Amino acid sequence: TQLLEQSPQFLSIQEGENLTVYCNSSSVFSSLQWYRQEPGEGPVLLVTVVTGGEVKKLKRLTFQFGDARKDSSLHITAAQPGDTGLYLCAGPSSNTGNQFYFGTGTSLTVIP
């Protein structure tokens, strides 16, 4: 099993603030995906990072993959109420790639 730990577990911030959430593992991943999940719905893919040190931007969201490919971070600039949701990281198993491991999630609430 390749564990993915996310922190913080819960985050409540005011609209306009910046925040960073983390996804850490002791295992190397060939790639990591970030998803956002709304209550009662399926995870929606935000981005995939593949190369160690890679940085990807999606509007106000910046994703970084650690140099050693064991961790990743998501930074949100000027958070808006629409950013509220559960943020999940996930990655494929290193041996076969047929199984995906999900992180514990960060529940973000942006207060207007």
Add this chain to the structure above:
Amino acid sequence: EPEVTQTPSHQVTQMGQEVILRCVPISNHLYFYWYRQILGQKVEFLVSFYNNEISEKSEIFDDQFSVERPDGSNFTLKIRSTKLEDSAMYFCASSRDRGYEQYFGPGTRLTVT
């Protein structure tokens, strides 16, 4: 934009009954997956499927579970004899390639009473 669809959105069943959850993956995807998420807990991998056979399964996926691709579009998860602890959201996902990014359906909420 292509998407994964799942039916039904909500299924209520009695303990011991069989249920079949249905999914239509994205049409040009070759790898299919089932996950479950118990309320308040993390998303857990159940099984992956490729080329009409299971490629990997987790410890959760015991003999009570089976998957099938009965035709060119549907992908099903069958639970033979449901237990109370099977109550969860079940998500289907598909991907173009092994280890590649996955796209999830909206889920089926299974309630076992």
